[in-house]
Amino acid sequence: AVAAPAIAQSSPDLKWRLTSSFPKSLDTLYGAAExxxxxxxxxxxxxxxxxxxxxxEIVPGLQAADAVQNGTVEMAHTASYYYVGKDPTFSLFTAQPFGLNTRMQASWMAFGGGEQLANDFFKKYNFLAIPCGNTTCQMGGWFRKEIKTVEDLNGLKFRIAGYAGNIFSKLGAVPQQLAGGDIYPALEKGTIDAAEWVGPYDDEKLGFVKVAPFYYYPGWWEGGAMLHNFINLDKWNALPKNYQAIVRAASAQANDWMIAKYDNANPQAIKRLAAGGAQLRPFPQPVMEASYKATMDTYAETSGKNADFKKVVDSVIAYRGDSYQWWQVAELGFDAFMVRMRQRG
Amino acid sequence: AVAAPAIAQSSPDLKWRLTSSFPKSLDTLYGAAExxxxxxxxxxxxxxxxxxxxxxEIVPGLQAADAVQNGTVEMAHTASYYYVGKDPTFSLFTAQPFGLNTRMQASWMAFGGGEQLANDFFKKYNFLAIPCGNTTCQMGGWFRKEIKTVEDLNGLKFRIAGYAGNIFSKLGAVPQQLAGGDIYPALEKGTIDAAEWVGPYDDEKLGFVKVAPFYYYPGWWEGGAMLHNFINLDKWNALPKNYQAIVRAASAQANDWMIAKYDNANPQAIKRLAAGGAQLRPFPQPVMEASYKATMDTYAETSGKNADFKKVVDSVIAYRGDSYQWWQVAELGFDAFMVRMRQRG
Structure with a gap:
């Protein structure tokens, strides 16, 4: 074979299509792809x-992974946990209920074995994943009535999807799957009692405060929800090495952009929401503890049936323990003091 | 003029030199440049x-900015606060005592006006700055004796540099400037009483635990210390646009790498340090509050004398208030609960 000129090999003209799992109205989630x-x-x-x-535009948001797998598009920007129906292991690469926070998820992926576990697993689906953004810690959602005891979750029709829905079932709630646009009318009519979405900046746009004013925190099922670029393996392997390097670097740039944009926008949004009638409520401690126990029980059950899930969740749980042992020292010490001083004015 | 072929314009062969402000032994700080x-x-x-x-290797670590300014090197990887001797405003782009945490510093830079303020200021020195890494929240340092009251700071010979040294002076301490390699013998002999360095992973290498076992937290003067790439403006402006884009994306990639590496390494290091005799101590609340007051007084004094400093610190303080108002909701709620559950085992 005759080698093509080096320049042609390394910088070919190339057009790819990326399908996002998000609508343009979610300008931070969708914006990261741009x-x-x-x-x-x-x-x-x-x-x-x-x-x-x-x-x-090409495929529905929740079919982005399939479109990458079968080569309809070269890549997607999506949340792994949308594909929990294929295998619950998918859920763990986005966020783990009572798992890692935003920074821990990033360090687990890069240095704690997460990326290796992810790509060993995703290989079965013919794509690789590169971290690209995080929603940061989400809110617990909007409730028509206050949650004062664990019993108040009993029969609660809660719009929540994926693996966290299983945990809420164990707590007696009735998880509901509803697309974004259907949530508001369902809350208004009382067809559902509560709904979680993302955080202040994204939630504000859907206007939930008018129909379900109790705004609970934290969203313990998403201490930091990481987004990924999913890339078809055949397409990835065919890329010149310098284009692969550029894809990785550009993913990091979009990753930083998304986190910074949320960290910049949420403070203003929560102020507007509070001024507009949102009643901020922490989940009561007994509710948090019952949820924690239900989560660990659910992890154990899934682990008993699914070796991939077990391998990944065991890695996360070990990482979580070490990470929070350190976090409680400098990071939490600093943040907690700063919050106290701010509250004093 | 005849246009050169497009390919030659956009992908020229180019060699630059980057001087780091760090020794290779600080493999995370130096490693980010690599x-x-x-x-x-x-x-x-x-x-x-x-x-x-x-x-x-080319210039001493604390002369990196000068080397960029005068074109000795095209760029440096450094901490802006090393140049506080030129102007105290430099200190604010790295970290602010009782200021922003790691993520807030990033969002302030990207979306809160920080980058504009930084580059308006750095223009006077003929370079621009691109964020590239963060040490994450630092520790308060190693002390030969316990600090139980504010009075215990009186006359304390504390190895601490830069703007935070001014604040410790106000608290009665005597700030000392010592290079990394000189700290251990000074602590051993008692020439100094305490020393701050970075965090567990970097501190461990210098062996302070043997001579000053009380390891205080948090390092309230560095809630998140951002590193930057400083790039000579003439060299930057002469870069093809695609190389400028690559420098920005690669800086983001190194930024993520450094933060994740610290977040991965510090948990293991703090465990080893504790097992090796480090006595972990939070600064007592009255010491924290006195330090906070001394910090705000010092900010006011500097602001009275320096309009650039005032403009930047006012931006930081406003951003801090809004950011922590939000942080106390989801992020701190999640982290604090996770720490409690871990402590219970």
Missing amino acids: VFAKAVADATDNKFQIQTFAAG | VFAKAVADATDNKFQIQTFAAG
């Missing part, structure tokens, strides 16, 4: 162009 | 090569 694609284009003088599509 | 340089080389098929030099 930031990523622009970074790739800028780094390659527009030779490598990745066109981004919102959920539904 | 990760950055490798990402740039990988993204450009080795056409854009940035050779990294440890502190002292």
Whole structure:
């Protein structure tokens, strides 16, 4: 074979399609894909162009992984836990109920074995995953009535999806699956009693405060929900090495952008929501503890049936223990003091 | 003028030198420069090569900014607060005593006006700054004797540099400037009473536990110490746009790498230090409060004399208030609960 000129090998003109699992209205979740694609284009003088599509433009948001697997698109920007129906192991690469916070999830992925576990697992589906964003710690959602005891969860029709729904079932609640646009009317009519979405900035747009004013925290099932770029393995392997490097670097840039944008926007949103009638409530301690126990029980049950899940959740639980032993020292010491001083004015 | 072929314009062979302010032994601080340089080389098929030099190889670590300003090197990986002697405003782009935590510093830089303020200021010195790493919340340092009251700070010879040294002076301590290698013998002989360095992973290497076993937290003067790439403005402006984009993306990749590496390494290091005799101590609440007051007084004094400092610190203080108002809800609620559950085993 005759080698092509080096320049042609390393910087070919290339067009990819990226399907996002998010609508454009979620400008931070969807926006990360745009930031990523622009970074790739800028780094390659527009030779490598990745066109981004919102959920539904090519495939529905929850079919993004399938579209990558079967090569309909080269890549997706999505949340692994949307595919919990294929295998519960998918849930753990986004967030784990009572698991890792935003920074811990990133360090577990990069240095704690997470990326290896993820890509060993995703190989079965013919894609690899590169971290690309995090919603930061989510809120617990909007409730029509206050939750004062564990018993108040009994029969509660709660819009919550995925693995966390199983845990709420164990607590007596009735998890509901509803698309974003259907939540408000269901809360208004009382067809459901509560709904979780993301955090202040995204929640504000859907106007839940008017129909379910009790805004609970923390969203213990998503202490930090990591997004990923899923990339078809055949397409990835065919990329020139420098384009692979650019995809990784651009993913990091979009990752930082998303986290910083949420950290910048949520403080203003929570102020507006509180001024607009949101009643902020921490989940009562007994509710948190019962939820923690239900979570650990659910992990044990799934682990008994699924070796992949067990391997990943065991890694997370060990990492969580070491990480929080350190976190309680400097990070929590600093944050807790700063919060106290702010409260004093 | 005849246009050069597009390919030559956008992907020229280029060699730059980067001076780090850190020795290779600080493998996370120094390592970020290596990760950055490798990402740039990988993204450009080795056409854009940035050779990294440890502190002292070209210029001493604390002269990195000067070397960038006068064009001795194209860029540096450094901490802005090392140059507080030129202008106290430099200190604020790394960390602010009782200021922003790691994530807040990133969001303030990206979306809260920090980057604009930084680069308006750095323009006077002929460089621009791109965030590239963070040490995460630092420890308060190693003390030969326990600190039980504010009075115990009186006359304390404390190895601490920069703006935080001014604050400790106000509290009655006597700040000492010592290079890393000189700290251990000074502590051993009792020439100094205490020393701060970074956090568990970096501190462990210097062996302070043997001579000053009381390990205090949090390092309230560095709730998150951001590192930057400083780049000579003439060199930056001469870069092809795609190389500028690659430098930005590679900086983000090294940023994530450093934070994740510290978050992964510190938990193991603090366990080893505790097993090796470190006595972990929180600064007593009255010491924290006196330090907070001394900090705010010092900010006011400097602001009275320096309009640049005032503009930046006012931005930080406003951002801090809003950020912690939100942080206390979901993030702190989640972290505090997780710490409690871990303590119970």
